[in-house]
Amino acid sequence: MQVPGVRNFSTRYLILIYFGWWIIWMVLQTLVLFNAELLTFDVAIKDAAITTVVLAFAGYIMITSMRFYHPRQILQLTWSIGLAIACVFLIRWIATQWLQGEEGYLEFLEKTLVVRGLFSWLMISIITIVAWVWFYIREQQEIESRKATTEKLAREAELSSLRQQLQPHFLFNSLNSISALIILKPEEARKMIQQLSDFLRGTIRKDDQLYVSLEEEIKHLHLYLEIEKVRFGHRLKTEIVCQDEAKKMMLPSLLLQPLVENAIKFGLYDTIGEITIRLEAKSVENLLHIRVDNPFDPETSQTKPGTGFGLNSIQRRLYLLYGRNDLLSTHQNSVIFTTELKIPQSA
Amino acid sequence: MIKVIVIDDEPLAQSIVREYLQGYSQFQVVQSCNDGFEGVKAITQHKPDLIFLDIQMPKINGFEMLELIEQPPAVIFTTAFDEYAIKAFEAHAIDYLLKPFSKERFDKAIQKWLQQNSQTQQKPHASALLSEEVRQPEERNRIVVKEGSNIKIIPVHDIQYIEAYDDYVKIFTQKEMFLKKKTMSFYEQSLNPSQFVRVHRSYIIALQQLTKIEPFEKDTHLALLKNGVKIPLSKTGYLKLKTVLGI
Numbered sequence: 189m190q191v192p193g194v195r196n197f198s199t200r201y202l203i204l205i206y207f208g209w210w211i212i213w214m215v216l217q218t219l220v221l222f223n224a225e226l227l228t229f230d231v232a233i234k235d236a237a238i239t240t241v242v243l244a245f246a247g248y249i250m251i252t253s254m255r256f257y258h259p260r261q262i263l264q265l266t267w268s269i270g271l272a273i274a275c276v277f278l279i280r281w282i283a284t285q286w287l288q289g290e291e292g293y294l295e296f297l298e299k300t301l302v303v304r305g306l307f308s309w310l311m312i313s314i315i316t317i318v319a320w321v322w323f324y325i326r327e328q329q330e331i332e333s334r335k336a337t338t339e340k341l342a343r344e345a346e347l348s349s350l351r352q353q354l355q356p357h358f359l360f361n362s363l364n365s366i367s368a369l370i371i372l373k374p375e376e377a378r379k380m381i382q383q384l385s386d387f388l389r390g391t392i393r394k395d396d397q398l399y400v401s402l403e404e405e406i407k408h409l410h411l412y413l414e415i416e417k418v419r420f421g422h423r424l425k426t427e428i429v430c431q432d433e434a435k436k437m438m439l440p441s442l443l444l445q446p447l448v449e450n451a452i453k454f455g456l457y458d459t460i461g462e463i464t465i466r467l468e469a470k471s472v473e474n475l476l477h478i479r480v481d482n483p484f485d486p487e488t489s490q491t492k493p494g495t496g497f498g499l500n501s502i503q504r505r506l507y508l509l510y511g512r513n514d515l516l517s518t519h520q521n522s523v524i525f526t527t528e529l530k531i532p533q534s535a
Numbered sequence: 536m537i538k539v540i541v542i543d544d545e546p547l548a549q550s551i552v553r554e555y556l557q558g559y560s561q562f563q564v565v566q567s568c569n570d571g572f573e574g575v576k577a578i579t580q581h582k583p584d585l586i587f588l589d590i591q592m593p594k595i596n597g598f599e600m601l602e603l604i605e606q607p608p609a610v611i612f613t614t615a616f617d618e619y620a621i622k623a624f625e626a627h628a629i630d631y632l633l634k635p636f637s638k639e640r641f642d643k644a645i646q647k648w649l650q651q652n653s654q655t656q657q658k659p660h661a662s663a664l665l666s667e668e669v670r671q672p673e674e675r676n677r678i679v680v681k682e683g684s685n686i687k688i689i690p691v692h693d694i695q696y697i698e699a700y701d702d703y704v705k706i707f708t709q710k711e712m713f714l715k716k717k718t719m720s721f722y723e724q725s726l727n728p729s730q731f732v733r734v735h736r737s738y739i740i741a742l743q744q745l746t747k748i749e750p751f752e753k754d755t756h757l758a759l760l761k762n763g764v765k766i767p768l769s770k771t772g773y774l775k776l777k778t779v780l781g782i
Contacts, residue, residue, distance in 0.1 A: 357591075360615035361545065364634035368547035371554055419545050422569075456544070460570055460593050485594075487688070 734772035
């Protein structure tokens with residue numbers, strides 16, 4: 189998952205380092221042989237050049253093969269020894285051709301073959317190890333970054349699907365009410381279509397907006413409640429109490445409505461007769477506290493409190509956004525079931 | 536005249552059915568009910584020929600309401616939930632209307648009922664719901680029973696044991712006993728087999744109530760429950776119990 193430009197830059201950089209490394213060795217070899225008065229400067233520099241070019245080529249072969257293939261250590265060892273021997277023969281052959289006329293050089297060359305072999309092997313091994321470490325680290329980094337990207341995508345997809353979890357039953361039942369109203373009270377049918385459209389539009393639009401103010405969420409909630417009251421007006425009463433200070437606080441979008449929807453369903457299906465759903469919001473120590481009360485019957489409750497209807501998805505969303513599992517809690521007394529929500533404020 | 540009752544917890548949903556029925560002069564809606572409790576009362580009182588029944592309703596759902604009626608009338612379900620369709624037809628519903636439904640779709644359902652009604656003059660079909668044993672009921676976590684005019688909801692974990700009683704079963708809880716017109720095999724199938732074991736032709740016990748198995752006469756055993764009741768075990772029942780308990 190690297191950007192191609194970055195990769196090119198780092199490759200060019202590496203090639204430079206590689207050449208630099210070999211030039212240093214060439215200079216060193218020249219100086220050592222010349223200073224030890226084993227060879228003349230001219231011959232020493234030629235000798236060093238041959239050695240360096242051959243080894244640099246061998247090193248390149250090693251790196252290239254390592255890039256696609258990570259052999260076992262024992263194979264690597266054999267491979268590097270074989271390559272070192274091949275290098276020595278190649279050096280010897282080139283040097284014999286090029287420096288034939290130099291007096292005493294060939295003799296010197298034959299004498300130092302073993303040392304040259306060891307040196308070649310050492311060099312090739314160093315390059316192999318460095319290359320191995322380099323490629324290993326880069327592979328790990330790529331795996332990490334792929335993993336991070338995958339996780340991020342999965343998290344975003346999950347959040348978006350959790351946000352969009354509109355209850356299809358709500359939609360179908362609302363349409364059914366509209367169907368009834370069209371004959372009974374056409375004006376109200378039109379009004380309800382308007383409300384339903386506004387509500388749905390709010391649900392869609394907020395999709396890309398992660399956080400909204402409580403005031404806005406409550407507006408959206410009102411649309412929802414108006415629709416529910418057309419369906420259950422004979423039974424459903426709502427009460428919303430919101431502290432001024434809390435109105436400007438932020439919360440994840442489309443969180444409040446599922447919470448209230450859950451309370452309404454719970455209240456309506458668990459009891460008979462009129463119910464009041466109460467929502468209270470206040471600011472407590474830089475946390476937005478929201479509390480929703482609904483009546484219920486502990487004896488016949490169809491769902492175990494806390495796992496009921498939509499609370500799981502709210503819990504999951506809060507965990508994905510804040511990494512905490514303690515933001516949603518429920519408790520109950522004999523007839524009232526309470527859901528409490530705490531939303532941390534970032535600033 | 537054909538008597539109809541509409542049971543739905545949304546008044547507007549009831550009114551749609553009433554409105555669609557206006558075109559049929561022979562049908563008369565004798566009552567509209569807001570929940571299953573009203574539904575049971577109204578059905579007992581009016582003995583309707585056909586009911587329109589919502590599924591998701593307060594306290595008891597449409598299926599549970601049907602269970603409480605000795606001879607249920609013909610049923611057309613009206614609901615926004617399509618996941619209950621199979622269960623509805625297993626309950627021998629005439630039809631299953633998905634909200635919102637059109638007049639044409641509604642008319643089809645009425646035609647279906649008229650046809651079936653002329654073929655089998657006699658019993659409406661939902662009665663088969665109660666007698667049919669073969670179908671696999673879903674695992675349940677509560678049982679709804681009727682006691683006189685009261686309707687009681689028993690959470691399954693309150694049940695201590697169930698005893699066969701002619702066409703009925705007696706369901707025993709800590710404090711009470713309830714009669715229900717169901718069969719032993721119905722409960723054997725619908726209760727969680729890791730919690731309830733049929734230990735005898737006439738008994739199903741809750742495992743968590745079991746304290747002791749003691750020998751009784753030759754080759755037979757008794758199960759002792761926490762409340763002191765002794766339940767006879769049949770030979771197969773004894774083996775079954777041993778398997779479930781892993782002994």
